[in-house]
Structure formats: structure tokens, C-alpha cells
Amino acid sequence: MKKVFIVEDSSFVVALMNSTDSSHKRAFLIFQKLLRYSEKIRIVIPTPVIYESLFALIRNRISVKVAQEKLWRLLMVRDVLNVSILETTAIRIAPKVEPCILALSKEASIPANDLIVIAIAIEYDNAPVLTFDRNMKQRFKTICPNIFYVLDETEEKKFFETLDNEIC
Amino acid sequence: MNIKNMDKKKNKNKEIQKILKEIVISKKEGAKGDALKELLKMRYGKEWRNAYVHSQV
Numbered sequence: 001m002k003k004v005f006i007v008e009d010s011s012f013v014v015a016l017m018n019s020t021d022s023s024h025k026r027a028f029l030i031f032q033k034l035l036r037y038s039e040k041i042r043i044v045i046p047t048p049v050i051y052e053s054l055f056a057l058i059r060n061r062i063s064v065k066v067a068q069e070k071l072w073r074l075l076m077v078r079d080v081l082n083v084s085i086l087e088t089t090a091i092r093i094a095p096k097v098e099p100c101i102l103a104l105s106k107e108a109s110i111p112a113n114d115l116i117v118i119a120i121a122i123e124y125d126n127a128p129v130l131t132f133d134r135n136m137k138q139r140f141k142t143i144c145p146n147i148f149y150v151l152d153e154t155e156e157k158k159f160f161e162t163l164d165n166e167i168c
Numbered sequence: 169m170n171i172k173n174m175d176k177k178k179n180k181n182k183e184i185q186k187i188l189k190e191i192v193i194s195k196k197e198g199a200k201g202d203a204l205k206e207l208l209k210m211r212y213g214k215e216w217r218n219a220y221v222h223s224q225v
Contacts, residue, residue, distance in 0.1 A: 011204055018203040019192050023223040028188065035184045056207035062198050070197075073190040111211045132204055135212070135219040151221055 004166045005081075005124040006034065007044045009117050010052040011132035012150070017053070017070055018060065023132050023151055030130065030150055033160070038079050040167050044127060045075065046120040047084045048113045083120055093119040100143040110139070118144045128159060 016027035034043060050071060057067040075082050097119055104110060114133070118140045121127045128146040131137070137147040148159040193199040208216040 010207055014203040014207050017191060017193050018201075019194050019199040021202050021204050023204055024192075026223055028192070032184060032188060035187060036180070038180075052207065052210070056203050056210060057193075059206045059210065060201050060203040062193060062200070062203070066193055066197050070191055070193050077187055077191070109212065109215070114211070132221075133208065133211070133219045134221055151223055 001040065003039075004037075004041045004163060005044050005127035006041055006163070007046065007117060007121040007124065007127050007129045008049065009129055009131040009133060009136065010049045010056065010113065011136075012130045013045065013049060013053045013074070014056045014060075015132050017074070018057065018062065026151060026156075027132070030156065035077075035079060037163070037167070041079060041163070042081045043077075043079050044081050044083050044120065044124060046117055047082065048116045050075070050082065052113050083124075085116060085120070089119065089123060093122060096122050097143060100140055103142060104139065114139070118147075121146065128162060130159065 012027055012030075015021045015023040016031050018024060021027075034041060054067055054071055057071075058064055074080060097115060100118075101110065101115075114136055117129065118136075121129045121144055126144065126146050128148055129136070129144065130148055130150050132149070132151045134149060134151075137149045140147060146162070148155045148162075150156045150159055205216070205220060208219045212219055
């Protein structure tokens with residue numbers, strides 16, 4: 001059976017892991033729903049997401065030991081796939097991200113991690129990206145149509161409709 | 169739904185709850201503040217507020 005890939009951005013991962021986040025409940029419910037799709041999906045967590053999430057948790061004054069242990073547990077979940085980035089990926093995806101980089105004004109910042117997460121989603125058959133970063137969709141929608149800002153209820157509904165359609 | 173399927177569903181739910189418990193940092197384990205806010209500050213510096221929405225859910 002073909003599995004549907006879903007990419008999780010660091011903004012979603014940290015909200016899921018830190019139980020006092022204002023967005024934690026939403027991330028928790030979405031992740032719980034995803035786990036019920038087990039065997040039909042794979043949750044893709046690119047390596048930069050692991051770095052960024054770990055650093056954000058530490059910056060939020062969570063002990064390194066706890067952050068390491070919890071992230072490790074997340075990566076050990078059967079439905080989670082850790083995708084590392086090879087140099088060849090960068091070379092291959094460059095033509096796809098070029099229009100987006102050039103479209104943004106020279107003054108605008110483009111966090112490299114965001115761009116790598118998007119590039120991985122493109123690599124994985126335009127996999128949907130789940131994010132709690134409001135800027136992400138706006139910045140990258142031209143090159144990656146499946147970015148879902150799932151803090152918004154309508155977007156969440158749209159994501160699960162898309163997922164159900166892909167699975168059926 | 170037969171008993172076998174009900175048991176399967178029950179086990180699945182148990183497994184999901186176990187996973188969630190293992191990956192979520194509870195208050196007891198040191199969860200505090202809003203890590204999403206910290207992440208967005210790392211990403212955007214002073215412009216982090218443009219990317220952040222305080223969830224009401």
C-alpha cells in the first residue's frame with residue numbers, strides 16, 4: 001500500500017511537545033488523529049526540524065536532558081520518518097526553490113530551515129506541510145501548494161479532507 | 169463491531185496514548201512558557217510577532 005507522506009515543521013513539533021504552549025492542545029489533537037491513520041501515512045521530520053526544535057525547547061528553558069529524551073522518543077515512533085538532507089538534495093531542488101527566493105524582496109529574511117523543510121516536502125511528492133508559523137504559507141505557497149497553517153480550524157479541516165482523498 | 173475488532177481498537181488507542189505520553193513534556197518534567205514563541209524569535213528576530221498567533225483553543 002502506498003503511504004502518504006506528511007511533513008511536520010518545527011513550529012508544529014515544539015507546540016506538540018511543550019504541554020504549556022498555547023497551541024499545544026491543537027497540535028496534540030492533530031497528532032493523535034494522525035496516529036490513527038497508522039500504516040497509511042508516514043510523518044516526515046527532516047533533520048533541520050530536529051535541530052531547530054531542540055534549540056527552541058532549550059531556549060524555552062527546558063532541560064537538555066528532557067528535550068533530548070522526548071525528541072528521541074518522537075523519532076522512535078513507528079509512523080515517524082527522520083529524513084536527513086544530503087548535498088545532492090540541495091543541488092536537485094535548487095531549480096524548484098529559485099522562483100520563491102527571487103520573488104521575495106532583497107530585504108526580506110528567508111530562514112534557511114524553512115526553505116529546507118519546504119524543499120523536503122517538494123521532494124516527497126509535494127507532501128503536505130503542517131505548520132504553526134503564519135509566515136510560512138504566505139512565503140512559500142508559490143512553490144509548495146500544500147502548506148497547511150493548522151492553527152486555523154478551516155486549514156486543519158482542509159488538510160484532513162486532502163489526506164482522506166489521498167488515502168482513498 | 170465484533171469483540172475482536174473492539175479489542176483491536178482499544179489496543180490501538182492505548183498504544184496512541186502511550187506514544188503521546190512519551191513525547192509530550194509535562195509540567196512535572198519542566199514544560200513552561202511558549203516554545204513556539206521562542207522558535208519564531210529564533211527564526212525572525214524582531215519580526216516574530218508577524219508569524220505568531222496565540223491560540224484560543
